[in-house]
Amino acid sequence: MAPLTLQRTGEEAVQTALGVEYYQQRATPGGRITAKATNITPTGRGSWGSPGIFASEKxxxxxxxxKAVRDKGGKMFLQLWHTGHIGPPLNQPGGILPVSSSSKLETIRAGKKIVTREERMEPVPLRALETSEIPGIVADYRAAAENAIAAGFYGVELHAANGYLLEQFLHDGINDRTDRYGGSVESRARFLFEAVEAIFESLGSSKVDTRLSPFGSSFGDKDSDPIATYTHVLERLNDYDLAYAHLIEPRGY
Incomplete structure (x- = not known):
């Protein structure tokens, strides 16, 4: 079963009994479920009500x-999510600005509203990540993957699609950086592969997959040459023993 985001965890981002029932109903012997998009850090939360995996209670x-899925003979992966510029201040601790590869606003599609605790809001101004901040987010991905295994998941899916943070670095339609994370496709993919490498170092083979949307344009996030970009990405991913690669077909999201 593919990941289906349900905004049912409230302000605390803690999975509830409803979540246990939801996944238990869908578990089957030998089946694989990828859990909903789950925040790796409180500062990467796009939608209010989405769960987290960054603290002990979560x-x-x-x-x-x-456990409910395992008890029915299924295997479960957790999708690791940092939304980047999609998260409005109402969803961020202390009301801080969301971050991305770039601070330019003209690339962000107007009218794509985000769920907050008060209302649905259009995207807001954002802040470009400093080069020195990126290793900390890579560490957040690794810690989230380790937390997922500690929670009893079989593996994790690294969400690098649908206009979220890792894709905001991959696509040249928004990434206009001049540091080692911008410019060539090799540089734009650097963040993704640093996260992949960090997770593999901890989890090992066959417990990691990645989600990609080569022809997506969510939140105005487009790439000028998706064939070249994703040929490079998939060829690099062949160097790892992925559980699988999850690709989204061309569509509006």
Whole structure:
């Protein structure tokens, strides 16, 4: 079963008994479920009501979900999510600005509204990540993957699609950086592969997959040459023993 985001965890981003029931109903012997998009850090939360995996109480809550699926003979992966510029200040601790590869606003599609605790809001101004901040987010991905395994998941899916943070670096339609994370496709893909490498170092083979949307344009996030970009990405991913690669077909999202 593919990941389906349900905004049912409230302000605390803690999975509930409803989540246990939801996944238990869908588990089958030998089946594989990828859990909903789950925040790796409180500062990467795009939608209010989405769950997290960055604190002990969140890990414990997910443990009940993973056990319910295992008890029915299924395997479960957790999708690791940082939304980048999609998260409005109302969803961020202290009301901070969301971050991305770039601070330019003309690339962000107007009218794509985000769920907050008060209302649906259009995207807001954002801040470009400093080069020195990126290793910290890579560490967040690794810690989230380790927390997922501690919660009883079989593996993790690295969300690098649908206009979220890793794709905001991959696509040259928004990434206009001049540091080692911008410019050539090799440089734009650097963040993604640093995250992949960090997770593989911890989890090992066959417990990691990645989600990609080569022809997507979510939130105005486009690439000028998706064939070249994703040929490079997929050829590089062949160097790893992925569980699989999850690709989204061309569509509006």
């Amino acid at each position: 890990v414990e809550a997910w443990r009940h979900v993973a």
